Amino acid sequence: MAATLLLGVAAVNTGNNLLFLVVSAMLGFMAVSGLLGWLNIRGLTVSVRLPDEVYAGLSTQLTVRVENRKKRLPSFLITATLLGHPASFLLLDPRKPQTGSLFIAFPARGRFELPVALISSSFPVNFFVRYIRVPVAGSVLVFPAPRSFALPAGLGKPESGTAQSQAAPGHEGELAKISDYQGGEPLKLIHWRLSAKHEDYKVKHLTSTATDPVLIEVDSLPGRDLEERLGYGTFLVNRLVRGGRAVGLKLSQRVIAPDSSRSHRLKLLGELALYGQS
Numbered sequence: 001m002a003a004t005l006l007l008g009v010a011a012v013n014t015g016n017n018l019l020f021l022v023v024s025a026m027l028g029f030m031a032v033s034g035l036l037g038w039l040n041i042r043g044l045t046v047s048v049r050l051p052d053e054v055y056a057g058l059s060t061q062l063t064v065r066v067e068n069r070k071k072r073l074p075s076f077l078i079t080a081t082l083l084g085h086p087a088s089f090l091l092l093d094p095r096k097p098q099t100g101s102l103f104i105a106f107p108a109r110g111r112f113e114l115p116v117a118l119i120s121s122s123f124p125v126n127f128f129v130r131y132i133r134v135p136v137a138g139s140v141l142v143f144p145a146p147r148s149f150a151l152p153a154g155l156g157k158p159e160s161g162t163a164q165s166q167a168a169p170g171h172e173g174e175l176a177k178i179s180d181y182q183g184g185e186p187l188k189l190i191h192w193r194l195s196a197k198h199e200d201y202k203v204k205h206l207t208s209t210a211t212d213p214v215l216i217e218v219d220s221l222p223g224r225d226l227e228e229r230l231g232y233g234t235f236l237v238n239r240l241v242r243g244g245r246a247v248g249l250k251l252s253q254r255v256i257a258p259d260s261s262r263s264h265r266l267k268l269l270g271e272l273a274l275y276g277q278s
Helices: 002-014 017-040 226-242 262-274
Strands: 044-049 060-068 075-082 085-092 098-104 110-113 117-121 130-134 139-142 169-180 202-207 214-217 247-251 254-259
Touching (some): 060 075, 214 226, 247 262
Antiparallel strands (some): 247 254
């Protein structure tokens, strides 16, 4: 462009017809390349496919789908940038969408509306890079970042398969020990046969079973602040449900009944993602 301006000034000052012809050709070339570049980035749409589990601070793979909606003209050297991460496409034929992958980490939990995508291209010649902004419909629910910690005794077997060092008390599991009756134990736990041989009643102490439902009270979890407690809650929900336990949540005064299905686990994670947000 600078060379064209210099030649134009020289042609005016000298009145040289040859220079006028060269400047005219260069201006025509710039006009044609500008028109082709403008048409190249028109008629493009962008959509994003997200996984159903997205955690704050963890890199997540997004699938970006770009489609050329023009009837006949292809698009060349297209770059679609979303949240600062680019996906490049060499050739987009009309009505033949292509996909690319991006790895993005969302900074915090909650619901995020997907931003506009920036479409850019240096076609046909690398004199200029042209840009347009294309809206991307949809939103993403980002779960709290899980924080691992040692499971309390009796909360089911860990995923690694190692046994718990100490079983929590319950009413349906295996016999842990026998002690004297204290007056508050259920009658079904009295060991009648052994009690008949002693002056005092004997009571059976059983472990909890792996199928007992678990109710996680978020406000009672360890952590210095709400975000840490939600991280521990996320870890517990994933670990216990994947281990076959039915898990519920208590969020302030609201209680969600336990279940062990995958859809229920995602529902609990969604509740944790939005907890405390207006």
